[in-house]
Amino acid sequence: xxxxxxxxxxxxxxxxxxxxxxxIPKGTETWRFMRDFDRLLTERDIGSLPEPARSNxxxxxxxxxxxxxxVLCADNARFMNHADEPNTAGVHEPGxxxxxxxxxxxxxxxxxxxxxxxxxxxxVTLKLGWK
Numbered sequence: 001x002x003x004x005x006x007x008x009x010x011x012x013x014x015x016x017x018x019x020x021x022x023x024i025p026k027g028t029e030t031w032r033f034m035r036d037f038d039r040l041l042t043e044r045d046i047g048s049l050p051e052p053a054r055s056n057x058x059x060x061x062x063x064x065x066x067x068x069x070x071v072l073c074a075d076n077a078r079f080m081n082h083a084d085e086p087n088t089a090g091v092h093e094p095g096x097x098x099x100x101x102x103x104x105x106x107x108x109x110x111x112x113x114x115x116x117x118x119x120x121x122x123x124v125t126l127k128l129g130w131k
Contacts, residue, residue: 001034002077003100006113013081017112024107030088031077031101039072040097046070058123064097065122071097082127083114090120 004024011017024030046057060078061070072078080088087107092099107113117124 001037001073002031002075003029006076008076008079009112011081011112013083013112013114016079017114018076018080020107020109020111020113023109024103026103026105028103029100030103030113031073033071033098033100035098037074039074041070041072043068043070059127062117062121063123064120066094067097069097080113080115082117084116086114086116087111088113088115090115092120 005021007019007021008016009019041057041061046054046061049057057070057072061072063070087104088101089104090099090101101115117127121127
């Protein structure tokens, strides 16, 4: 669940992006996994969906390698794009899906919020087309 004010907008990175709608100081918690808000899905849950729902869900979830569960952010956090040098980063205990993100530096209102998919998504090669 997003913990800061944001909005969606056209991204220079990819399609739709998540943008800060307030100044966010370095170290601010920007997102937190909320079990009663965000969804955990199994591969079977996703596989039972018809197309194009299945592709849409896979595009907007991340796969936790340790649990094998897909995490779907219930709010606009699912539109956060990847950057090699992101302005947010996840803080997670080993083996836990639950976690939170913080601002790595000051983020100005209007700036796109980004994360590094390589640090948390076991499906990163599919999302970014890496071989």
